[in-house]
Amino acid sequence: MLKPGLTAKRICVLIWLATPIICLTIYLYDPHSFATESIVAFLRRFENEILILYIVISIARGFTLLPSTPLVIAGTIIYPESPVSVLFISIVGILLSSSMIYFFSDFLGFSEFFENKRPEYTKKMRLQLEKPWGLLFVFLWAFFPFVPTDAVCYIAGTVGMKFWKFILAIGLGELILCSFYVFSGHYVFHILN
Secondary structure (H helix, E strand, O other): OHEEEEEEEEHHHHHOOOOHHHHHHHHHHOOOHHHHHHHHHHHHHOOHHHHHHHHHHHHHHHHHOOOOHHHHHHHHHHHHOOOOHHHHHHHHHHHHHHHHHHHHHHOOHHHHHHHHHOHHHHHHHHHHHHHHHHHHOOOOOOHOOOOOHHHHHHHHHHHHHOHHHHHHHHHHHHHHHHHHHHHHHHHHHHHOO
């Protein structure tokens, strides 16, 4: 019998894998539906629904261990005139999903995932978080774009790092990184238009 967290994770991964296949099929059947005018018309017609979906996906992303960067960039592309809103939604989503991983990693099956997949990596991270500069380690980890923030969230929860320190470090690191993505994307969008 599958654990509830594992089942939810598999469903999310299946949806994630099915999405490009469905899009490719639609593209092959009707290439015009992926033309710029069609995409803009679709986004304008369902703007409110897409915003709600974007918010929900930003929050639920933590259940799938998918990186937040593609969502932040997608938000910047979809809502180029609202960089502050995209940044706010992105940061709230990251903070909520990071908190869920911090508190519920055992329930969601992440303990097994990290411990079995990379035990030596997990051990090294634990050692860093238990040192006095653990807060700085989490901040730098969240700020660096090429490492999975979810891994440090799990480890911080298992070593018993104080939640306020953890969430402060994640928030500051991700705020700097996401601000760079959102505002540089906003700038590039306006140069291209």
